[in-house]
Amino acid sequence: MSSSNFAEAIVLxxxxxxPHMYRLTFRSEFAADFTLGAPGQYLKVLAPAPGEAGPPAFDPNTYKTQMRTYTLRHVRPAEQEFDIDFVVHGDEGIAGPWAKQARPGNRILISRPGTLKFSVEEADWHLFAADMAAIPAAAIELEGLPEHAVGDAFFEILSEEDRQPVRAPAGITIHWIIKADSHAPSDELIDAIQSITWRDGAPSVFVAGEFSVARLFRTYFRKERPTRKDLTYVSSYWKLGLIEPEHKAFKAQIAA
Ligand SMILES: Cc1cc2nc3c(=O)[nH]c(=O)nc-3n(C[C@H](O)[C@H](O)[C@H](O)COP(=O)(O)OP(=O)(O)OC[C@H]3O[C@@H](n4cnc5c(N)ncnc54)[C@H](O)[C@@H]3O)c2cc1C
Structure with missing residues (x-):
């Protein structure tokens, strides 16, 4: 990527x-090309240091260490606008801490979006598991399900007050699991998913969140409860103790 692959986005x-999620609405010339109604679009964000107005300078030697990945929660191409829901996970990092302090008029750089490889059309029922970083992506998929869809969605959140409205078909039961410490193991979420009543037919499976949970379920849905590959999306969105470029390098290393 070069600087021409990025455009400025201004906070509107x-x-x-x-308590732990901030929605920022941006305008950017790139947003004119975002696809309305497309499932799971995400992009790369270059944010300035927390508290700074931006835009950050594009440095070809260092931008990869500063790039972070975010889901396009809503897009409004006609207005060149989009929303991103940022988890504010503490003082560490760039994007989360920046988002907490961001003000209208602040600027970031964004890439063009990519799209999740996940399809649900041929599924008979649906299973979702997401922590707060993956709620935006899961919510988009849930909103796109047909009205007759059935299944379960498990959301692991940091506090009772972190529940948020999620529009899903009536046949999808939403379960909120409170885990106040993002460093603690996700035992309750894991138990809940491994104990669901397995329905007849082929499920679609969406699991995204912390690395160790994603790794466990990648194996689970391959070996113990094999699911159709084309209906299964299991993705590590962040890793405890690693910044995003380290997490990405770690994933590449174990995949090699
Ligand atoms: C396809 C995709 C879509 C994503 N969509 C979203 C989204 O819409 N909203 C969103 O908030 N995140 C999303 N993420 C996750 C986000 O990219 C990471 O959380 C990212 O690391 C945040 O960058 P940062 O600069 O705040 O922290 P970093 O500098 O990457 O990390 C600093 C420290 O914070 C920890 N950390 C990072 N993220 C979290 C977290 N969520 N909870 C607790 N600790 C954390 C790290 O382990 C590290 O110790 C997505 C990731 C992917 C791959």
Whole structure:
């Protein structure tokens, strides 16, 4: 990538959705080409240091260490606008801490989006598991399900107040699991998923969140409860103790 692969995005509005999630609305020329109604679009963000107005300078030697990945929660191409829901996970990092302090008029750099490889059309029922970083992506998929869809969605959140409205068909039961310490193991989420009543037919499976949970379920849905590959999306969105470029390098290393 070079600087021409990035465009400025200006913060138009900020809203605290829940104690640990902030929605920022941006405008950018790239947003004119975002696809309305497309499932699971995500892009790379270059944010300035927390508290700075930006935009950050594009440095071809260091930008890869600063790039972070975010889901396009809503896109409004006609207005060149989009929303990103940022988890504010503490003082460490760039994007989360920046988002918490961001103000209208602040600027970041964004890439063009990519799309998740996940399809649900041929599924008979649906299973979702997401921590807060993956709620935006899971919510988009749930909103796109047909009205007759059935299944379960498990959301692991940091506090009771972090529940948020998620529009899903009536046949999808939403379960909220509170885990106040993001460093603690996800035992309750793992138990809950491994104990669900397995319905007839082929499920679609969406699991995204911390690395260790994604790794466990990648094996589980391959070996113990084999699911159709084309209906299964298991993805590590972040890793405890690693910044995003380290997490990416680690994933590449274990995949090699
Ligand atoms: C396809 C995809 C879509 C994503 N969509 C979203 C999204 O819409 N919203 C969103 O908030 N995140 C999303 N993420 C996750 C996000 O990219 C990471 O959380 C990223 O590391 C945040 O960057 P940072 O600069 O805040 O922290 P980093 O500098 O990467 O990390 C600093 C420290 O914070 C820890 N950390 C990072 N993320 C979290 C977290 N969520 N909870 C607790 N500790 C954390 C790290 O382990 C590290 O110790 C997505 C990831 C992927 C791969």
């Amino acid at each position: 509005r900020t809203a605290q959705l829940t």
